[in-house]
Amino acid sequence: MTKGADLALAWGGAELRLCPERAAFWPDERVLFVADFHLGKAHSFRRLGVPVPAGTSEANLARLAALIDRLAAVEVVFLGDFLHAARSRSSPGVAAFADWRAGRSGLALTLVRGNHDERAGDPPSDLGIQVVDEPFARGPWALCHHPAPRPGRAVLAGHLHPGAVLAGAALDRLCLPAFHARGGVLVLPAFGEFTGSKAVRREDGDRCFVTDGARVLALP
Structure with a gap:
């Protein structure tokens, strides 16, 4: 396995690698x-008359495929919000995913339902x-969409689309996707291109790791 710029993190008694993707x-x-x-x-937004670019779902799929190949992964677990909306079911992205899936029938795929999946x-x-449904026990972790502590298990979750704001000397500000750990809950950044990030309010004891797409760095 090529480690690339992944960052190793001990979480809940096992090793995770935080990937820049x-x-x-x-x-x-x-x-x-x-x-x-x-x-x-994006397809769902265009159906509502919002003029947003096409091709973001296909870009997500290409990035996922490259990551699976880089890591030689045998399973993907989606931590909620796989589909954006009911309108997404007829999107070109779903059709592209079906074509891609047909060529990877040996890859195990699991979805932990999130709030968008319910709709x-x-x-x-x-x-x-x-x-x-969440919480789904896997290895030492509780796999969830909504980030909340679970008794006896460290949590992997999503939902919040966490980001961290970095400030430059010239008053520049940049919000980068982030992995955010607090109180036994590790929240992953949103994988989707057309999702955005929301800056987390860091508290004492939090751990935060940002990615610029090429590497993962721990913030002090």
Whole structure:
């Protein structure tokens, strides 16, 4: 496995690798964790008359495919919000995902339902995705969409699309996607391109790791 610029993190008694592509990898079991994929989000906005660019879902899929290949992952767990909305089901992104999935039938896919999944419905059955409710126990962790402590287990979650604001000497400010750990809960950045990030308010004891797409760095 090529480690690249991944950052190793001990979490809940096992090793995770935080990936600059905005995902986390469990090397012992070769499982990739992805939060907030939001497949078909731009298509859904265009259906509502909002003029947003096309092709973001396909870009997400290409990045996911490259990450799976780089890590030799055998399973992907989506930590909620796989589909953006019911309108997304007819999107070109879902069709592209179905074509891609047909060539990777041996790859296990699991979805932990999130709030958007409740409204959009479970993914089409031909995508071959196992769907479970949170909290889903896997290894030493509770896999969730909504970030909340779970007794006896460290948590991996999404939902918040965390980011961290970096300030420059010339009063420049940049919000980068971030992995944010607090109180036994590690929140992954949103994987989807058309999702954005929200700056987290850091508290004493928090740990925060930012990615610029090429590397993951721990903030002091």
